[in-house]
Amino acid sequence: MKQNIKAYSLILACVLCMAACHAALAEETIELIGSIATTQVFSEEPVDMADLETIAQSGLSAASAINQQPWYFVVITNKDVMIQIGGSEGSQRASLGASPAAIIIYKVNDSKSPNPDFDCGLACENMVIAADTLGYSTKIVSSPTMALNGERHDEICELLNVDTSCSAVAVLLVGHADTDAVSSASIRDDAEAKVSYIQ
Ligand SMILES: Cc1cc2nc3c(=O)[nH]c(=O)nc-3n(C[C@H](O)[C@H](O)[C@H](O)COP(=O)(O)O)c2cc1C
Structure with a gap:
C-alpha cells in the first residue's frame, strides 16, 4: 500500500x-x-555548417499549398560567390557579401502551387525562427533578387546549380549580430488595428 x-x-x-x-x-x-529583430550588422564570426543544415531542414518542414514544396534553397558561405552573384564587398550594413552565410530561397515556377511566393515565405520564416533558436541573428532581404533574376539569371543559376525554371524570392542572411551595432525590432501595429475576432 x-x-x-x-x-x-x-x-x-x-x-x-x-x-x-x-x-x-x-x-x-x-x-x-x-x-526576433532584423539584424543590421553582422560580426565576422562564421555560422556552423551543421546549424545551417538544421536551419535549411526547418525551411523544408514548412507547409505549402497542395504540398507542392515549390522551393529550392542555396546555402552560401563562400564570400567570393556572394560577390559574384551581386553582393557587395566591404559593406558595413548586413547585406549579401557582408554576412557570414546567405540562404537564397528560390521558387519553382512550374509547380502546381497557386501561390509559391507565399509558400516560400513560410519556409523563410521557419528558417528565421530556427536560426534565432540556435542563437543566430538574421535579416531577410529581397533587394538581391533584382540581380539574381535579372539578365544574369541563367548564368547565376548555372553557377549555383539551380534549375533555370526557378526564380529567387528572397535571401535570408544569417550570422551573429555585431554587438557594437544597435539593432531592435521595428514597432508593429497593435492587434486592434490588424486583428478582428468574430465570435
Ligand atoms: C520579404 C522581406 C523583404 C525584405 N527586404 C529587405 C531589403 O531588401 N533590404 C532591407 O534592408 N531590409 C529588408 N527587409 C527587412 C525589413 O525592412 C524589416 O524586416 C522591417 O523593417 C521590420 O524590421 P524588424 O524585422 O527589425 O522588426 C525585408 C523583410 C522582408 C520580410
Missing part, C-alpha cells in the same frame, strides 16, 4: 513537472517569436 502511494506520488510529480516545463517552453517560444 505504502509503495503504491509512493509510486502514485512520483507519477503525479512527474506529470506536474512536465506540465510546468511545457508551459515554460510555450512562453519561451512566444517570447522568442515576438523578439
Whole structure:
C-alpha cells in the first residue's frame, strides 16, 4: 500500500513537472517569436555548417499549398560567390557579401502551387525562427533578387546549380549580430488595428 502511494506520488510529480516545463517552453517560444529583430550588422564570426543544415531542414518542414514544396534553397558561405552573384564587398550594413552565410530561397515556377511566393515565405520564416533558436541573428532581404533574376539569371543559376525554371524570392542572411551595432525590432501595429475576432 505504502509503495503504491509512493509510486502514485512520483507519477503525479512527474506529470506536474512536465506540465510546468511545457508551459515554460510555450512562453519561451512566444517570447522568442515576438523578439526576433532584423539584424543590421553582422560580426565576422562564421555560422556552423551543421546549424545551417538544421536551419535549411526547418525551411523544408514548412507547409505549402497542395504540398507542392515549390522551393529550392542555396546555402552560401563562400564570400567570393556572394560577390559574384551581386553582393557587395566591404559593406558595413548586413547585406549579401557582408554576412557570414546567405540562404537564397528560390521558387519553382512550374509547380502546381497557386501561390509559391507565399509558400516560400513560410519556409523563410521557419528558417528565421530556427536560426534565432540556435542563437543566430538574421535579416531577410529581397533587394538581391533584382540581380539574381535579372539578365544574369541563367548564368547565376548555372553557377549555383539551380534549375533555370526557378526564380529567387528572397535571401535570408544569417550570422551573429555585431554587438557594437544597435539593432531592435521595428514597432508593429497593435492587434486592434490588424486583428478582428468574430465570435
Ligand atoms: C520579404 C522581406 C523583404 C525584405 N527586404 C529587405 C531589403 O531588401 N533590404 C532591407 O534592408 N531590409 C529588408 N527587409 C527587412 C525589413 O525592412 C524589416 O524586416 C522591417 O523593417 C521590420 O524590421 P524588424 O524585422 O527589425 O522588426 C525585408 C523583410 C522582408 C520580410
